Amino acid sequence: NAGVTQTPKFRVLKTGQSMTLLCAQDMNHEYMYWYRQDPGMGLRLIHYSVGEGTTAKGEVPDGYNVSRLKKQNFLLGLESAAPSQTSVYFCASSPTSGAVYEQYFGPGTRLTVT
Amino acid sequence: AQSVAQPEDQVNVAEGNPLTVKCTYSVSGNPYLFWYVQYPNRGLQFLLKYITGDNLVKGSYGFEAEFNKSQTSFHLKKPSALVSDSALYFCAVRVWNFNKFYFGSGTKLNVKP
Numbered sequence: 001n002a003g004v005t006q007t008p009k010f011r012v013l014k015t016g017q018s019m020t021l022l023c024a025q026d027m028n029h030e031y032m033y034w035y036r037q038d039p040g041m042g043l044r045l046i047h048y049s050v051g052e053g054t055t056a057k058g059e060v061p062d063g064y065n066v067s068r069l070k071k072q073n074f075l076l077g078l079e080s081a082a083p084s085q086t087s088v089y090f091c092a093s094s095p096t097s098g099a100v101y102e103q104y105f106g107p108g109t110r111l112t113v114t
Numbered sequence: 115a116q117s118v119a120q121p122e123d124q125v126n127v128a129e130g131n132p133l134t135v136k137c138t139y140s141v142s143g144n145p146y147l148f149w150y151v152q153y154p155n156r157g158l159q160f161l162l163k164y165i166t167g168d169n170l171v172k173g174s175y176g177f178e179a180e181f182n183k184s185q186t187s188f189h190l191k192k193p194s195a196l197v198s199d200s201a202l203y204f205c206a207v208r209v210w211n212f213n214k215f216y217f218g219s220g221t222k223l224n225v226k227p
Binding site: 004031033035040041042043045048050056058090092100102103104105106107108 | 123146148150155156157158159160163165204206213214215217218219220
């Protein structure tokens with residue numbers, strides 16, 4: 001199993017440009033998450049999904065949109081990138097059925113907005 | 115509101131010495147607690163978790179953690195540190211019937227030869 005993969009690994013955008021980050025998992029997990037990691041701030045949840053076709057906001061959703069059209073994929077979109085969105089983005093997945101399961105993380109996408 | 119605190123931004127320890135990385139939490143309901151490790155330019159890797167039962171849980175790479183309900187703590191420990199343990203460590207909490215994990219801000223562990 002590849003686990004959780006993220007595409008691309010690195011990206012540089014100019015202010016106002018748009019892009020989509022792709023997360024894919026092959027573990028048949030129901031839950032998927034998008035986080036951003038900034039120095040000294042740990043991981044902050046952007047959006048998450050508890051199943052195909054469902055999404056919900058996390059603690060820092062502004063400026064981002066997501067879609068979960070297929071169970072194995074979770075897309076994170078930036079419609080108009082801003083320098084404040086410069087960060088490392090991590091996707092994670094987790095099985096369903098309660099809180100006992102840990103998350104499995106992808107390798108991250110490093111995004112720079114100039 | 116659920117929250118996790120890691121009071122130390124950085125912990126320095128000599129190789130061979132015991133190490134402790136601290137974590138305290140605040141939740142409404144029974145907590146499920148996790149530790150993750152992050153090596154440079156990598157994603158987070160799961161180390162261990164406390165769900166129920168024995169307060170001392172053992173995990174990967176010789177790490178263990180002690181759940182203390184009265185002190186609302188879940189400190190990560192290792193009896194003898196290795197240089198290769200140097201990394202960023204995150205504590206996380208999840209509560210039953212909540213879909214979200216709450217992460218601490220991370221603690222950088224430096225193990226010196």
